[in-house]
Amino acid sequence: MGRNLQLPALETLIDLVHSLPGVGRRTAERIAYHIVEMDDSEIDRMIGIITDAKKTIHKCKICGNFTDKEICGVCSDETRDKSIMCVVEKSKDVISFEMSGELHCSYHVLHALLRPSDFEDDSTMRIDQLIGRIRADNVKEVILATDFSVYGEATASYISKRIKPLGVKVTRLGTGISVGTKIQVADTMTLAKSLQSRSEI
Numbered sequence: 001m002g003r004n005l006q007l008p009a010l011e012t013l014i015d016l017v018h019s020l021p022g023v024g025r026r027t028a029e030r031i032a033y034h035i036v037e038m039d040d041s042e043i044d045r046m047i048g049i050i051t052d053a054k055k056t057i058h059k060c061k062i063c064g065n066f067t068d069k070e071i072c073g074v075c076s077d078e079t080r081d082k083s084i085m086c087v088v089e090k091s092k093d094v095i096s097f098e099m100s101g102e103l104h105c106s107y108h109v110l111h112a113l114l115r116p117s118d119f120e121d122d123s124t125m126r127i128d129q130l131i132g133r134i135r136a137d138n139v140k141e142v143i144l145a146t147d148f149s150v151y152g153e154a155t156a157s158y159i160s161k162r163i164k165p166l167g168v169k170v171t172r173l174g175t176g177i178s179v180g181t182k183i184q185v186a187d188t189m190t191l192a193k194s195l196q197s198r199s200e201i
Contacts, residue, residue: 010036062133064109064126066091074107081105082137087130087159088145089113089152097145100191105143108133113151114158125155127162134166141169143198148173160201171198 010032017035018028035043059065060072067073074080074094084105088094094107110125134142142163146152160170173194 059109059111063107064091064111065094065107079104083140084143085134085137085139085141086143086145089147089155093145096188096191097195100188100195102192102195103143106133106137106139110146110155113146113149114155115151127159130159131163131166134163134168139168141171143171143173143195144201145173156201170201172201174198 013035014025014028014032017023017031018025020028023031035046038046056068057066058068060067060070060075062071062075065072065074069076081104084103085108086097086103086105087108087110088097089110089112091109091111094109097103097107108126108130112125114125133139142159144156144159146155156172164170174196
């Protein structure tokens with residue numbers, strides 16, 4: 001871009017939008033230009049919605065899923081099969097599995113995957129709480145539904161080793177999801193098939 005055409009504030013906005021997951025540079029540019037062209041009232045409304053969401057949405061005290069109440073809709077659902085628990089990385093993964101129609105169980109949301117430096121401290125993923133829930137709810141099967149990435153596999157292996165001594169069946173998603181695929185981008189049919197073909201580890 002020519003020196004006379006550079007707009008530092010716009011470039012900063014583009015960089016901010018570009019930092020969002022799944023947003024490429026060209027898309028970030030289009031969004032940034034659109035934001036600049038918006039009326040002040042529209043900007044104020046957008047800021048208000050973001051602020052309200054940030055203030056009202058938090059993690060469920062039981063499973064870690066996002067909710068605007070103390071306990072999320074899944075944990076407060078008495079019809080759930082609590083003998084099966086699905087462990088996922090993100091709240092979005094819960095939605096993906098729910099849309100597959102294959103599960104009606106409980107969940108545990110990690111909100112992170114283990115990095116090599118984390119093996120000394122797994123508190124951010126609330127593994128102790130997970131173990132407590134498995135015992136309290138008499139869970140029979142834990143489905144490890146993290147991504148099939150290096151960190152996702154390492155996390156699944158680590159959790160499996162932590163909970164195997166509890167005597168529960170530990171399974172991993174089966175066929176249909178390729179290595180490196182994010183759970184959130186897999187279609188509902190693929191997720192359903194991967195759950196149906198899950199295998200014990």
